[in-house]
Amino acid sequence: MSVEALINQIEVYNPDADFDLLRRSYEYSEEHHSGQQRRSGHPYFTHCLETAKSLIDLKLDVPTICAGLLHDVLEDTLVTRDDLAQLFGESIAQLVEGVTKIGTYHFKGRTQQTQADNYLNLFLATAKDIRVILIKLADRLHNMETLSFLPIGRQQEIAKETLEIYASLAHRLGINRFKSRLEDLAFKYLHPLEYREIASLLAEKLDEREAYTRKMEGVIVQELEAGGIRAKVHGRPKHIYSIYHKIHHKGVPFEEICDLIALRILVETTADCYAVLGALHGKWKHIPERFKDFVGLPKRNGYRSLHTTILDRDRPERGRPIEIQIRAFQMHEVAEYGIAAHWSYKEGLPSTSESQSIFAWLRQMLDDIQELKNPYQFIQSMKWELLPDEVYVFSPKGDLYSLPAGSTPIDFAYKIHTDIGETCCGAEVNGVILPLRHRLQNGDRVRIMTNSKAHPSRDWLRWVKTTRARNKIRHWFREQDRAQAIELGRRFLEMELRRQHLDLRTYLKSPELLAFAKKLKLNTIDDLLMQIGNGKESAEHVVNVLHPEPDTREGREAPVDAVRPAPAIQLEGIDIALVRIMKCCYPIPGDEIIGYITRGRGVSIHRAGCPRIINETERVVNVEWKPEILTTYPAEIAVQCDDRPGMLGEIATLIAQFKVNIVKGNLAHSSMPVEGMAHDRLTLAVNGIEQLEAVMESIRCLKGVQTVSRIAARN
Numbered sequence: 001m002s003v004e005a006l007i008n009q010i011e012v013y014n015p016d017a018d019f020d021l022l023r024r025s026y027e028y029s030e031e032h033h034s035g036q037q038r039r040s041g042h043p044y045f046t047h048c049l050e051t052a053k054s055l056i057d058l059k060l061d062v063p064t065i066c067a068g069l070l071h072d073v074l075e076d077t078l079v080t081r082d083d084l085a086q087l088f089g090e091s092i093a094q095l096v097e098g099v100t101k102i103g104t105y106h107f108k109g110r111t112q113q114t115q116a117d118n119y120l121n122l123f124l125a126t127a128k129d130i131r132v133i134l135i136k137l138a139d140r141l142h143n144m145e146t147l148s149f150l151p152i153g154r155q156q157e158i159a160k161e162t163l164e165i166y167a168s169l170a171h172r173l174g175i176n177r178f179k180s181r182l183e184d185l186a187f188k189y190l191h192p193l194e195y196r197e198i199a200s201l202l203a204e205k206l207d208e209r210e211a212y213t214r215k216m217e218g219v220i221v222q223e224l225e226a227g228g229i230r231a232k233v234h235g236r237p238k239h240i241y242s243i244y245h246k247i248h249h250k251g252v253p254f255e256e257i258c259d260l261i262a263l264r265i266l267v268e269t270t271a272d273c274y275a276v277l278g279a280l281h282g283k284w285k286h287i288p289e290r291f292k293d294f295v296g297l298p299k300r301n302g303y304r305s306l307h308t309t310i311l312d313r314d315r316p317e318r319g320r321p322i323e324i325q326i327r328a329f330q331m332h333e334v335a336e337y338g339i340a341a342h343w344s345y346k347e348g349l350p351s352t353s354e355s356q357s358i359f360a361w362l363r364q365m366l367d368d369i370q371e372l373k374n375p376y377q378f379i380q381s382m383k384w385e386l387l388p389d390e391v392y393v394f395s396p397k398g399d400l401y402s403l404p405a406g407s408t409p410i411d412f413a414y415k416i417h418t419d420i421g422e423t424c425c426g427a428e429v430n431g432v433i434l435p436l437r438h439r440l441q442n443g444d445r446v447r448i449m450t451n452s453k454a455h456p457s458r459d460w461l462r463w464v465k466t467t468r469a470r471n472k473i474r475h476w477f478r479e480q481d482r483a484q485a486i487e488l489g490r491r492f493l494e495m496e497l498r499r500q501h502l503d504l505r506t507y508l509k510s511p512e513l514l515a516f517a518k519k520l521k522l523n524t525i526d527d528l529l530m531q532i533g534n535g536k537e538s539a540e541h542v543v544n545v546l547h548p549e550p551d552t553r554e555g556r557e558a559p560v561d562a563v564r565p566a567p568a569i570q571l572e573g574i575d576i577a578l579v580r581i582m583k584c585c586y587p588i589p590g591d592e593i594i595g596y597i598t599r600g601r602g603v604s605i606h607r608a609g610c611p612r613i614i615n616e617t618e619r620v621v622n623v624e625w626k627p628e629i630l631t632t633y634p635a636e637i638a639v640q641c642d643d644r645p646g647m648l649g650e651i652a653t654l655i656a657q658f659k660v661n662i663v664k665g666n667l668a669h670s671s672m673p674v675e676g677m678a679h680d681r682l683t684l685a686v687n688g689i690e691q692l693e694a695v696m697e698s699i700r701c702l703k704g705v706q707t708v709s710r711i712a713a714r715n
């Protein structure tokens, strides 16, 4: 087909189109594909031409048609994107690039319904322009038409992909014209026997059915004219795949389907639609369950039509069913062309600059169609699907998953399976190993590396985006905490028992202990140990209940000087009621701390390096501060300063400015190692190391202050 023939077709709907651009695209594509052949033996350029023709069929704008002509040059020739941008403009370059990019997404594996939706979203997110998808559909249509030239294995793959992805896309975009053709072609390759069977049965009664259809057309036109309604009535083609679908999924007997004829009535206005309906229902009986009002309640993809099935009295025993669609011309445009109906040349295209996003375009389109009175629902639904809060990624097998934007490989791992999340130790994205906190991008192919010894890290909680992953990670830590609390309870109990020369293992097995646990409404010994570990029950109490101890308490550690309570400590992640902050070293939040398991008196908390426990190793446990600190802790500092009147007052005022209380102050000048020097010890109530350091820093700046230091520990 010559370029002039193309131009003639475009002229019909868009006489002012840029035909020069079209001519140049035509020649450029033909030239660069010259020498290349399709499997069919035809020149490669025929494929580009057919693709463009389908786009003209959708009455699309010239840039789209040019991009259709050029759609394979980036992939199959030496032409670069820059070449295209220079010669044909940024807009066309962008379209061709989009088509090339989504051509790299290969559908594998089995698809569920939701996957097709995911594909559309991925395509849209990648394409950033709906016209890219229209070109891709036109491309696929011609590839399906020439599928017989490919090896059988490829035929099956492509047909399956076409049915499950591309036909679905066409449906979602409301382009029935593409949808039925893609479905029938795919069906032909996927189920050749059924296809042939239905096709031949349809052919058998074709003549009778056609004659009957002509007759009914006439009868209905007459009937409507009598009622003063002007309408076009004609029979409509049947699609083999939809017949197959009715037989296999809806259980309609083939005879009935074959018998049935289908008509379409086109009128001017919405009111006329209902007038036609009234006229038909007044004259013929109809099947109430078959009546559908998609005019009042359009389908999600924008489809509007009245559907009814009337029964012709022609056949006395049981009226012959006639399926009728009634719609206005404008509704018909939308039904056939779907989204392309809005994207025609006349639509007043938004600017074709690079920054033009699908969102801006949709917004403008929404404005445009406000005037059409009925905002198409599919635009609405697409709008939310296009919000940039989703990202679409592939598994190594080619399954497509959707995740919230900003998701990491950890989210992906948990999405596949909790076990994979919990043993995840690395991620390969598009063949490159990346950190787990990497934010996934549309179209990424993600492989999760696992290791049975790996386990979640607390950092993950900061990185994950999905609630699922977050909950699973938290759950995992709770389980760990439980295990640790049980272990700690066991250690407390063991120490208590050892004092009484009792053996833990026999003790744990004693029925009395279980009975005691039950009395506390605890189900298992582990639950009891957890209570002890969490400080809700004392080991001493538990042992004494079963083995009352003679009151000989010598050998017990001397009472320690401690501050209570200490709600802001986590003991290996557990809240411990039996924790005391020791006065020897006054640890405050931010300090590195360690816990020391005392005999029967819980855990005492010291600053790491506190001389009192510096040589202990066995009874030391890991502790950390809880992140949220709502209380204050005492901390001791020493200030060396000039011994002058008002000096201490200045220091006290300064400290007060930080809203820090002085809980104890040796403000009288005690020892004076240096003449004229004061040496003061202050105990401040601070909420953590940062506050303490800020206070100390500003005291240091006071005139007359020599040194300010934190008192390491008192022995």
Ligand code: MN
Residues within 6 Å of the ligand: 047, 071, 072, 139
């Ligand atoms: Mn192609």
